[in-house]
Amino acid sequence: xxxxxxxxxxxxxxxxxxxxxxxxxxxxxxxxxxxxxxxxxxxxxxxxxxxxxxxxxxxxxxxxxxxxxxxxxxxxxxxxxxxxxxxxxxxxxxxxxxxxxxxxxxxxxxxxx
Amino acid sequence: xxxxxxxxxxxxxxxxxxxxxxxxxxxxxxxxxxxxxxxxxxxxxxxxxxxxxxxxxxxxxxxxxxxxxxxxxxxxxxxxxxxxxxxxxxxxxxxxxxxxxxxxxxxxxxxxxx
Numbered sequence: 001x002x003x004x005x006x007x008x009x010x011x012x013x014x015x016x017x018x019x020x021x022x023x024x025x026x027x028x029x030x031x032x033x034x035x036x037x038x039x040x041x042x043x044x045x046x047x048x049x050x051x052x053x054x055x056x057x058x059x060x061x062x063x064x065x066x067x068x069x070x071x072x073x074x075x076x077x078x079x080x081x082x083x084x085x086x087x088x089x090x091x092x093x094x095x096x097x098x099x100x101x102x103x104x105x106x107x108x109x110x111x112x113x
Numbered sequence: 114x115x116x117x118x119x120x121x122x123x124x125x126x127x128x129x130x131x132x133x134x135x136x137x138x139x140x141x142x143x144x145x146x147x148x149x150x151x152x153x154x155x156x157x158x159x160x161x162x163x164x165x166x167x168x169x170x171x172x173x174x175x176x177x178x179x180x181x182x183x184x185x186x187x188x189x190x191x192x193x194x195x196x197x198x199x200x201x202x203x204x205x206x207x208x209x210x211x212x213x214x215x216x217x218x219x220x221x222x223x224x225x226x227x
Contacts, residue, residue: 002153043219044203100161
């Protein structure tokens with residue numbers, strides 16, 4: 001059964017710093033990996049989707065990489081801002097029986113002004 | 114505006130009562146999903162539907178039921194058999210259930226037990 005782990009569970013950094021969030025998964029047979037942002041009490045906002053054949057995706061100050069063979073992904077946030085404060089969730093689409101996503105528990109990020 | 118709506122935002126359930134959570138999308142998506150989120154836990158899949166009149170159980174379907182009579186609607190019923198229903202429920206949809214598709218999420222419904 002696919003398991004997704006996110007490290008660290010929480011992170012607090014000063015504004016302006018570059019930072020990296022980590023995601024690992026146990027079964028490398030994935031179709032894609034998706035990074036989401038969740039604000040308190042809200043739904044999820046999709047940030048980046050990386051297909052299994054891709055190595056990275058970029059959107060603005062965000063860059064996500066995927067190393068399928070080692071079961072790892074990173075989300076790089078450049079020049080962090082207080083508005084980036086949220087919980088970041090990593091999810092993989094493994095297919096198999098259920099057609100939904102398998103999620104990690106998230107990294108709670110606080111950017112200090 | 115295109116998107117996914119969920120109602121109500123908060124729902125209270127009494128012991129032994131069935132309650133239904135609404136999920137509507139106007140994105141013309143074929144696939145829809147229900148997830149449950151507990152504090153400190155990742156989201157877990159309850160049910161999903163790839164197309165109208167079809168749905169499959171996810172990882173934690175016990176105590177829940179769904180229907181998919183219309184493309185735009187995928188209501189979730191939390192039955193009295195679900196002994197620990199307090200959670201944040203999220204509905205999602207995607208164009209198809211294909212592996213390349215992004216899932217889009219609604220704002221969620223928080224269910225509390227009285």
